[in-house]
Amino acid sequence: MQPTRISVVGTGFIARGLIQALRIAPDLEVNRVLTRRDKQSVYGIPYEQLTQSLEELLENTDILIECSGDVQHGTEIIMRAFEYDIPVITMNAELQVTTGSYLATKGFLTEAEGDQPGSLAALKENAVGMGFKPVVYGNIKGFLNLNPTEEEMRYWSERNGLSLEMVTSFTDGTKVQVEQALVANGLGADILYQGLNGQEAAKLEDGAYNLAELSLKYGHAISDYLLCPSGPPGVFITATHHEEQAAALEYFKLGKGPFYTLIQPFHLCHLEILKTIRRVERGDGILLNNSTQPRISVAAIAKNPLQAGELISKGIGSFQVRGEAVKIENEPNHIPIGLLQQARVIRPIEEGEILTFNDVEIDGSTALKAWLDVKERVDLGQVN
Structure with a gap:
């Protein structure tokens, strides 16, 4: 049986990590990696896998992974991939909230599990399967600075081996705003205010409960985040459940209700993309996109x-x-x-x-x- 041919768009942190992770899956083969850089300058990816030809990439692909972090470039490539009837997985929430609703009408497009939006979509599937009704889809942030200096961002960029743009968008809140907009559109939630609520919380469970009460007053499930320095680098869903399960849920250490918080204390980015590849191979459908009806x-x-x-x-x-x-x-x-x-x-x-x-x-x-x-x-x- 021939391995599934995986092609990747991008050569940054996520792309390099994914390519390394795919080496442990003998039935998945990294076929081509599209780059706009001089191929000699790309590190961490075998030279023979690199290409600057989109046609070469698309002619040798069963599933395309778009993780360039570039909205315009990524949109153009996905449109071409759909001409070849290639399913596309993204780890590019910025693209999803900008052009994803248009792209979703043209072909198979799903965000990957691993970044916060995909992790929340997977957690929702799990929660709903157990009878929970989500009222808050939450992201956990430890720190924000809405207007950091370039000197500060260069320090953290070099320390963490990430691009300056990526580190800055994490710090100034753009990333969490993008992620929770995607979650709202894709999971049928709403936002309370422009810029989200983003309240501070000493304890994650207390902040989640407060957001749930706001959701109840609003009358709709909400997408938001907590600024919780003590919280894990993951996501959470706060939900209700049937009253007859209250005693069992208290016994299971989820509290007295009426709100229960399910926490996924990690998101492992490129490592979890493999789960979405398997999902596509099984034909299990879209995990998450920006929907064709964004608000x-x-x-x-x-x-x-x-x-x-x-x-x-x-x-x-x-x-x-x-x-x-x-x-x-x-x-x-x-x-x-x-x-x-x-x-x-x-x-x-x-x-x-x-x-x-x-x-x-x-x-x-x-x-x-x-x-x-x-x-x-x-x-x-x-x-x-």
């Missing part, structure tokens, strides 16, 4: 005053803007932070202001067309 997006918020003529090379992970989750109906003209690449500011913008399409000039791209398609359907009331 939540991630707007760009100015960290500092921006001047006319200023160039934003890339919004996510920059020192000019950060992301905040918004309801599309409340901010219909916002520009998603994932679209800000080589964007030119055309009017002065104040610190804390949401950037709109009237504020910047951006080049046409597949990603822009995808977003405008979704936005048109939102405006026409074709999404709920």
Whole structure:
């Protein structure tokens, strides 16, 4: 039996780790790895697996893993993969919340288990299978600094072996906003406020209970996060259960109710992508995507005053803007932070202001067309 041919887009931390992990699975074969870098400069990946030819990649692929971290590049590649009828797994929440709802209408697209959104989707499957009814889909953050300095971020980038953009987006909250927007859209939840609630919690269980009470008042399941330095680097779901199970759940150390918190105290990124590959092989369907009916997006918020003529090379992970989750109906003209690449500011913008399409000039791209398609359907009331 021939091994399943896996191709990977990207050569960063996630891609390198995945390629190493796949070596322990004899029935899975890393066939091609697409890079835009000089192949001689890529480390940690066998040279013979590297290619700069998208056609070569797609002609030798059974399942494509997109983990480039680039919204525009990733969108273009996924569209081409769908022309070959190739199923696509992403670990790219930024792409999902920007163009994923358009892509989900064109082919098989799922986020991978391993990062927080996929981990929450898998935890939901487990929880619902046991009779729980989720009311909070929670992310756990230990630290935030909405406007870190470049010096600070360079230190942590070099210390952890991650890109400067990645470390900055973790620290300024953009990543958690993106992740929880994806969770809200994909798992049928809502958000309480622009920028999420994000309350501080000395104990995870207490903070989760507080969010559950807010969800109950709101009347809908919510996607949010806790700022809990003592919490594990994972995710949680707070849920209700049938009253007749209350005594058993208390015996199982989940408390007296009516809310019960299920914690997954880890997310292992590239190691868990293998579970999603197996899911696709089994034909078990989509774990998570942004849905074809999104209600939540991630707007760009100015960290500092921006001047006319200023160039934003890339919004996510920059020192000019950060992301905040918004309801599309409340901010219909916002520009998603994932679209800000080589964007030119055309009017002065104040610190804390949401950037709109009237504020910047951006080049046409597949990603822009995808977003405008979704936005048109939102405006026409074709999404709920």
